[in-house]
Amino acid sequence: MYDVIVIGGGVTGCAIARELSKFEGKGCVIEAGDDVCSGTSKANSAIIHAGFDAAPGSNKARLNVRGNAMMDELAEKLDISFRRNGSLVVRTAEQPEEGLRQLLEKGRQNGVPGIRIVAGEELRAMEPNLADTVVEALYAPTGAIVCPFEMTIAFAENAYENGMEFRLETTVKEIEKEEGGYCVRVEKRAADQTVTTEELHTKAVVNAAGVYADVWNNRVSENKIHITARKGEYLLLDKVAGNHVQHTIFQLPGKMGKGVLVTQTVHGNLLVGPTAKDIDDKEGVNTTPEGLDYLPDSAAVSVKNLPLRQVITSFAGLRAHEDGDDFVLGEAADAPNFYNAAGIESPGLSSAPAIGEEIAAEVAAKLGLQKKEGFKDTRKGVQHLAELSMEQRNELIRQNPAYGNIICRCEMISEGEILDAIHRPIGARSLDAVKRRTRAGMGRCQSGFCSPRVIDILNRECGIPMEQVRKNSGASNFIVGKNKEI
Template identity: 35%
Template sequence: MYDYVIIGAGIVGTSIARELSRYNANILVLEKENDAANHQTVANSAIIHSGHDPKENTLKAKLCVEGNALYETMEKELNIPILRTGAFVVAHNQEEEDMLDALYQRAVNNGVKDILFHDRSQARQIEPNLADDVTKVLSLPSTKVTYPWEVAFACLENAIHNGVTFRKNSRVTNIIKNENHFNLEINDAETIQTKSIISAAGIFSDQVAYLLEKNVPYQIFPRKGEYFVLDRKAKGFINHVIYPLPTKKGKGVLIIPQVHGNILLGPTSQLQDEKDLLSNTREGLNQIKHDLHALAKNIPFNLIIRTFAGIRASSSYEDFYIQESKEYSDFFHVAGIDSPGLTAAPAIAKYLVNQLVNKHHLKKNINFDPIRPKKTVFHKLNFEDQLALVKKDPRYGNLVCKCEKITEAEIVEAIHGPLGNDTIKGIKKRARAGSGLCQGGYCEQTVLKIIARETNQPINKINYYGLDTPILVQETKVKP
């Protein structure tokens, strides 16, 4: 019998798992996909927002500001990458400058620190590629960016190190409440028992809740966001996150420098019925190009290397819904976690776990170790350290992904590491092989062979991202 089952291994579920592992409890994380961080957590803007935008006195505002501060500790403890960009919100005329003043006041009320204004010439000195008609900017120095799925992996690896169990390919298909526990059905087959459930199922939160409750107190409205990705050659074109003024539809189309040197352009904001339709649209991509001209000039559209889309778990509740079920004691909703959910995740975890500690009188895990060791990134080492590593393990001398400079040894580590994975996308998420200019055109076939060799599987059984998604199906040039 588990004390807690957490449904969903996105940034929220993994942050909760880590926070809960500070206490003595038997904890299981269930994820329906073949990997952690495969939904919202893998397709977002990667911004650790300052907290200037959420409405005052909401959980979004409180947990965003707290979460932003908590990333400073997480960086040290979990060895996650953070790029301290700061951000500008831009105005183009008197009316927008008045709106910028109101936003300043909201940021102050939300507890955002060190905010200031720059006039046209100061702003242009700092960011020469700002659009010519920008008249004033609100500067938010505490805004930064991270590598979202790496943060989720780090939380989950650290939670596992502290005793948590993780099961992937494990979809929760039914929940039945008995007198003192829940029976939880996985993949329509196996049943496990748990005293409490924490549902952190992202866009599927309402579906999971309906497995148990008759009246789910919110509805999830999937809201798509599309992006362009610029190659690392665009690095330095803009160094701050650049926001337009927010509207009812959200924070708008942005320019976002990334930790590995790429720049994201987007996202759009389109409501759709489907929870899993991630395709890009002509209208969405055209809208990004159109909206960006209000932010910057000389945008290097010739450096676009790919497009992608993510789907936000926006809810009818219009704020984060982090509450115990009103129908069933010990079922906890963590729902409606759209933006700024990445930023708020560590604070969401603390907010929920405090409730659990008080309700269940949890005792501290005296063996809790907050540290997740640093990963070796070969191309960042100095020449002497590189030579020493190649001597120890010659696979560091075999460069597989030429664009991102990733070696065979790093790919093997991604396959067998504490949260290893044997899919092409899983290796891309961990080692960045295939993330560069050629998008895997050059290295994917080598990665495929390494996965097959390391996992003792035939090459046509290696999946792209999940079960039954093989890249190779059959030989085409078979001798008669």
């Protein structure tokens, strides 16, 4: 019998799991994907928002500002790439002045530190590539960028090291109330695609199922919620374009969200997007010609001379937009011990640390779980050769020659890093899982050169037959047959 089952291994579920692992009790995260960070948490703008957008008094406002403030310590302790680059919401000459002032006022009410309006030479000195029509901007020094993969994986690994169980490629199929808690029926899919079912019993459930969170709330509660998948499409540019802007450049927000931004990523690429379109398909993460065509002109409203010839890939993510326009959090009124972390659209990444803290405290208080002695609050990520000095590299290679074998040339990722990704807690078993831990495959050639070599290593180290090595979940095998006998 579990004390808590968390449905969903995205940033929300993993942040909650890490906070839960500070308490005694038996917990488990159930994730349908082959890895944590398989859903929306892997496809977003990667901004830790300052917190001026959300309506004062909302869950979004409170948890965004708190989550943002928690990030410096978390990044330090959990070894997460994070940088306070600051954000600017720009206004062009044709746009009304009130927009920025309203944001400034909301930001002050939400308790965002240091926000102010900048204009003229100061603004141009901060960002020489702003569009010529931009006249002023709301500057938020606490705006930041993060690696969402590292953030989610760090929470998960640290939770695991503190006793949390993770069941991957395991899908919740049914939840029923029973004496003393809930029966959760799951299906486990093996690498060869065979499926087994199991019934798990738990005192409490935390629903962090992203775009599917309405399904599980509505199974156990009469207080129905409705989540629409709101697609956002992006263009990602090569690192040579990374310095085109220094801050995150937003436009004035609209009805569908914060609009198209231009930002440096924490690893030095340039990101342009997202679009915002409601769709019926909760799995619809494909990009579209219309979405991608919309981005260049839209981004040009805020930033000029975008080097769009440097686009290396495009992708899309789905916002879990709840009709009430706020996070749905806490114990369902008519389903004791069933806790929601639902409707977690933007600023969900920024709020995750604070959502984790709040939900875990609620669950622990209700179940009477005591604080755990000896909780380990630090975790070290994969050591990256490219970030070391020449002397440090040589020393590392002397200790372990696998660090001298470069597998991903674009990102300079060594075999040693890939072996680390595979053999660490919740180790990588697919190409995308290796990519999210090491960046192998994220470079300019987008894995054209390194994927066969990573397949080889996964085959050798994990005993996964070549033809069963996958890009991610489901039938995403790379090798589908032989084209000649050897």
